[in-house]
Amino acid sequence: MVRRLQTVLHAKAKEEPDRRFHALIDKVWREDFLAEAWKRVRRNGGAAGVDGETFADIESYGVGRWLGELARELRDGTYTPKPVRQVLIPKKQPGKFRPLGIPCIRDRVAQTSALLVLEPIFEADLQPEQYAYRPERSAHDAVKRVVRLLYGGHNEVVDCDLSNYFGEIPHAELLKSFARRISDGRMLKLIKAWLEMPVEEDNGKGGKRRTNRARKERKGTPQGAPISPLASNLYMRRFVLGWKALGFARRFRSEIVNYADDLCVVGKAPAADMLAAVERLMAGLKLPINERKTRCLRCPEDAFEFLGYRIGRIHRPTGKGSYTGTRPTKASVQGICRRISEMTARRHCWQSPEVVVERLNRTMTGWANYFSLGHVSPAYSAVNRHAVQRLRRWLCRKHKVKFGTFVRFPDERLHDEYSLMRLTRTAMGLPSAKA
Numbered sequence: 001m002v003r004r005l006q007t008v009l010h011a012k013a014k015e016e017p018d019r020r021f022h023a024l025i026d027k028v029w030r031e032d033f034l035a036e037a038w039k040r041v042r043r044n045g046g047a048a049g050v051d052g053e054t055f056a057d058i059e060s061y062g063v064g065r066w067l068g069e070l071a072r073e074l075r076d077g078t079y080t081p082k083p084v085r086q087v088l089i090p091k092k093q094p095g096k097f098r099p100l101g102i103p104c105i106r107d108r109v110a111q112t113s114a115l116l117v118l119e120p121i122f123e124a125d126l127q128p129e130q131y132a133y134r135p136e137r138s139a140h141d142a143v144k145r146v147v148r149l150l151y152g153g154h155n156e157v158v159d160c161d162l163s164n165y166f167g168e169i170p171h172a173e174l175l176k177s178f179a180r181r182i183s184d185g186r187m188l189k190l191i192k193a194w195l196e197m198p199v200e201e202d203n204g205k206g207g208k209r210r211t212n213r214a215r216k217e218r219k220g221t222p223q224g225a226p227i228s229p230l231a232s233n234l235y236m237r238r239f240v241l242g243w244k245a246l247g248f249a250r251r252f253r254s255e256i257v258n259y260a261d262d263l264c265v266v267g268k269a270p271a272a273d274m275l276a277a278v279e280r281l282m283a284g285l286k287l288p289i290n291e292r293k294t295r296c297l298r299c300p301e302d303a304f305e306f307l308g309y310r311i312g313r314i315h316r317p318t319g320k321g322s323y324t325g326t327r328p329t330k331a332s333v334q335g336i337c338r339r340i341s342e343m344t345a346r347r348h349c350w351q352s353p354e355v356v357v358e359r360l361n362r363t364m365t366g367w368a369n370y371f372s373l374g375h376v377s378p379a380y381s382a383v384n385r386h387a388v389q390r391l392r393r394w395l396c397r398k399h400k401v402k403f404g405t406f407v408r409f410p411d412e413r414l415h416d417e418y419s420l421m422r423l424t425r426t427a428m429g430l431p432s433a434k435a
Contacts, residue, residue, distance in 0.1 A: 002036045006120040013124035013181070025186040027117045028110070029074040034067045037112035041105065041226075049104030050085045050200050058105065070106060077186075081107045083198040083210055084222050099167075101199065101222030111194060111226040114187070119230060121181055126233055127240040132260040133229035139307045142259045143326060143373055146311060149255055149266040150299055150324050156254075158265040158275045159304040161293035162282070165261035166228060167220040169235050170286045171195050174221075177234045194227050195220075219286075232260055239263075239281055248277045257306075264306055271296035300324040308332045314375045326374030333379050336367045337386045344394040353418055356394065360387060361421045368423050380423035391420055 005027065012019060027033055048054045058066050073079035082104045088097035103111070126134065131142040162168075171192070178191055196215040199222070203209040214220045221231045240256055243249055243265075249256075252274050254267025265274050275296050282289055297304055300322075303312025309332075314325040343359050364383060371379065392409045395401070395418075401408055414420045 001032050002116060006116065009117070010120035010124055013121045017125070020181055020183040021121060022183045024117050024182065024184045025074075025190070028113045028187070028190070029071040031067070031071065033113045033116050034071055034109065036116060037109045038063060038067060040112050041108045046105075046108075047085075047102055049102055049107070050083050051104050051106075053105055055105065067109075070110060074110065079110065079190075081110075081193050081197045083200045084225065086199045086201040086222075099223065101197075101224040101228075103197065103222070103225050107194070107197075108226055110190075114190065115226055115230060118182075118187075122230060122234055125181070126237055129240050129256045130233055130236060130258050132258070133233060139259055139370070140373060142257050143307055143309050143311070145255075146257050146264065146266060146306060147324065147326060149257075150311070154254065154266045154268055155298050155300075156252075156267050156269060156271040156274065157295075157297050157299050157302075157304060158271050158278055159295040159297065159306070160263050160265065160275075160278055161290040162261050162263075163288040163290045165287065166223045166232060168287055169219060169221055169231065171214075171218045171220075173238075173286070174231060174235050177238065191227065194225065195231070197222065197225075229260070235285070236263075238285055239287075242281050242284070243277075246277075246281075248274070248281075252277070259307055262307055264304070271298065305329050305331075308371065309373065317377075328371040328376060328379040332367075332371060333382055336364070336383055339363055340383070340387050340390050344390040346397055349394065349398045353395065353398070357391070357418050357420050360391065361419070364421060364423060376425065380425070384423055387420060388414055391418070 009021070013021075042055060045055075070079070084101040084103050087100050087102060089100045090096070091098055123134065131137045131139065131145075174195070175188065175192060179188055182188055196212070198210050198212040198215070200208055200210050214222070221228045236258055240258065243254075243256055248254065252265075252267040252269035254265055254269065254274055256263060256265050265271075265278060267274055275294070279289060295304065299311065300313040303310050305311070308329055309326040310329045311326050312324070313322050314327060315322045340360060340363070343356065343363065348356060364387065367383070368376075368380065388411055391414055395409050399408075415422060
């Protein structure tokens with residue numbers, strides 16, 4: 001029933017670009033929509049919010065009973081979102097952090113139920129240049145599109161970096177984007193309430209404090225909230241449409257490639273001219289550009305980084321010639337190596353080798369499944385060497401063996417007996433170098 005209604009909403013939105021939808025809020029508290037929302041939130045897992053309520057608490061209380069109470073609050077208009085618990089996630093750069101908002105499970109389920117209604121409508125409006133959080137689209141597709149444009153002679157690139165994109169989206173303009181398709185006042189009120197949720201964070205003295213910058217400054221959508229990806233795509237759509245409507249795409253023979261808050265403009269006109277147009281549009285959208293990180297360049301003479309990949313000139317292993325391609329960035333390789341080091345730290349010596357190796361294999365596989373485009377062999381070799389060295393050191397510490405001897409834990413034993421995986425193109429299901 002959920003999928004059937006989503007199909008109908010998407011078809012109507014696609015057929016009638018100017019249609020505004022009403023009477024949507026009653027779908028949010030429907031039993032089947034809430035049940036599907038619960039399944040998705042439960043599958044994603046995650047920590048508890050400020051109320052401390054966990055999935056185990058809800059399941060012991062009774063999921064049906066819990067969803068029924070949430071449905072009643074939504075239907076009666078007594079539902080009020082609780083504050084978002086903020087945690088700081090380390091960035092690739094040492095000492096820098098990205099704020100992540102963790103809503104309560106109750107709010108995550110309510111938002112997800114609303115998304116089941118809203119996403120089919122707005123998916124019909126999103127532009128082909130947008131690749132994030134969409135069905136049958138991925139970061140790989142965005143990277144491949146950039147490479148295809150470069151091969152098509154679009155060598156001028158604006159590598160654009162937005163300063164705190166999710167935190168700078170203005171509420172008034174964003175709500176207008178929602179209201180362009182939605183005439184249901186209660187649904188719009190609910191979306192506004194989610195955008196203005198207070199934030200609970202550490203006060204630096206061992207306690208907690210609550211702030212409400214979003215409501216005070218009328219901007220921002222919390223990263224980590226289910227509504228945030230749709231909001232970010234919907235607002236970035238304004239930039240993509242503006243680029244085409246104002247004639248920049250035709251004038252510069254250019255195309256935008258966007259994934260969430262990452263974007264680059266690839267064209268045939270001078271990159272400096274394209275950057276001036278980007279700055280003009282972003283100023284109108286009230287989105288600040290990070291001037292220090294934004295670059296104008298010509299590829300493949302100059303390489304740039306996009307979605308964890310370095311895009312530029314790749315020299316062939318034979319030493320004969322080069323081509324425009326991709327490879328994992330140094331920061332991406334360093335990041336996975338740091339994670340491997342953390343999993344094989346001294347404090348984990350109490351664990352069994354089977355558990356440690358299983359975690360290593362799962363982490364390395366996930367990393368390699370993403371970093372599978374282009375010239376990956378050198379990166380895979382570096383990760384393999386680091387994993388072998390760290391696992392050998394961990395086993396020596398666990399068994400109180402002097403590190404430096406390879407007799408007891410040679411590479412072959414780590415791979416054959418302990419089942420530590422080797423990252424290779426063929427092992428990850430990729431074409432071999434020969435192919």
